[in-house]
Amino acid sequence: MWHNTTIASRGIAEEINALKKKNEKDMIVYGGHTFVSSLIQQALIDEFFLLVNPVAFGSGERIFNILKNNLHLALKKCQRFACGTVLLHYMQQK
Numbered sequence: 001m002w003h004n005t006t007i008a009s010r011g012i013a014e015e016i017n018a019l020k021k022k023n024e025k026d027m028i029v030y031g032g033h034t035f036v037s038s039l040i041q042q043a044l045i046d047e048f049f050l051l052v053n054p055v056a057f058g059s060g061e062r063i064f065n066i067l068k069n070n071l072h073l074a075l076k077k078c079q080r081f082a083c084g085t086v087l088l089h090y091m092q093q094k
Helices: 012-023 033-041
Strands: 049-053 074-078 086-092
Touching: 012 033
Parallel strands: none
Antiparallel strands: 049 086, 074 086
């Protein structure tokens, strides 16, 4: 097992909420669109870091398709890179 790794034995919402209470530190979660969509659907994401590339491909997967209600986000920071990519940092408003 890797250092600072937790194997989830419960439901993902239960596991993430337990980790939030236990550590009270920032967590970064990486995963595919299905995994991220499930976290969004269960309101488990507090901050979003979205990379916008200046090239559009028509076959990308959408992470926000599952939303049943509007997701209210406030832009916290925007960083532009020389290649044209932009990093948008949003905080979820509750």
